Amino acid sequence: MDEAELLERLVRKYSPSGREAPAVSEFVRSARLFGYAVRVDRVGNGIARRGHGRPRIVFLGHIDTVEGRLPVRRTAGRLFGRGSVDAKGPLAAALLAGVAAGGPGEYTVVAAVGEETDSRGARQLLGRMRPDAVIAGEPSGWDGVTIGYKGELQVEAEFRGARSHYSSPHPTATDRALAWLEAVRRLVAARTADSPFRSLTMKVVGLEGRRGGDRETARVVVDFRLPPELSTAELLDSLPRAVGSRRPRILVRVEALEVDRRNPVVAALVAGVRAAGGTPTLWRKGGTSDLNLAVPAWQVPGAAYGPGNARLDHTARESVSVAELARSVKVLRLALERLRADGLTLRRSAAGA
Secondary structure, eight states: OOHHHHHHHHHTSOOBTTOOHHHHHHHHHHHHHTTOEEEEOTTOOEEEEEEESSSEEEEEEEOOBOSOOOOOEEETTEEESTTTTTTHHHHHHHHHHHHHOOSSEEEEEEEESOTTTTOHHHHHHHTTOOOSEEEEEOOOOTTEEEEEEOEEEEEEEEEEEEOOOTTSSSOOHHHHHHHHHHHHHHHHHTTOOSSGGGSOEEEEEEEEEEEETTEEEEEEEEEEEEOTTSOHHHHHHHSOOOTTBOOOEEEEEEOOEEOOTTSHHHHHHHHHHHHTTOOOEEEEESSOOTHHHHHHHHTOOEEEEOSSOGGGTTSTTOEEEHHHHHHHHHHHHHHHHHHHHTHHHHHHHHHTO
């Protein structure tokens, strides 16, 4: 089974968050054919392992996708389909790289569930694995390595008040919600930096007003993306207060992450790109990933890597070059071999992280 066939098998199993089981079964079946020891844990993660001892390297991929079926096809050297980029392409590359890579130690490939929603798959593993290094499976391009992700804070603010006639001079609950939003926009504008990665941004993802009896309510949901210089606690403390509002309810909370560009995982991936004939690019992205959770929890060096153009994530044009997929397998193999050869240095780095 080559790279394209493996990826096509995974992509054909439609797996939006919450409905990953058929794709996990395909992942497990394929990994077993490649000689991995496989299992499915209590939350549905597919876990494939080969080798034993140190160093212990985890490739933390995810098998869930956003909603929206796409026709799966191969044409003009590309494979089209939901998940081909985000993030079954990285998973396929990781399985094949582990088969080809030599050296000591244990290598585990995780097909995590729920990354696109609540990261329940990754959260399940944080207290149950003790790796020496982690590579998150996310599209970076075969010659790119991602070293930073912004944080996310999503909150719901609720405004309540007495119902009044629309001709009344008193603001409605929705008026107060909109005024609060304007104050929040001013706060965000004050945290704009020269770099998008260093800027605080926001999106309003929901606004609803209701009237019943003599009361009225308005709810607004706002999603913030935070730079590493701003914690979610600091942002929460700085949010404006408004009369008639409840303290915002936290829906999503993930801290930003920026790893040391000199850490052993970044160095191994960069060396792999160069050895495969590429010029490495280090990316800092505006989204979040399971890497945001894994590196702080495990206190290990890490980075994100995988084939595919991240601009195609979640779009109707999602597709990956078969040639790029093959190149990423080579990069990952070379990186794994370097990490295994430098196992003692890697363990010391993890201990001091």
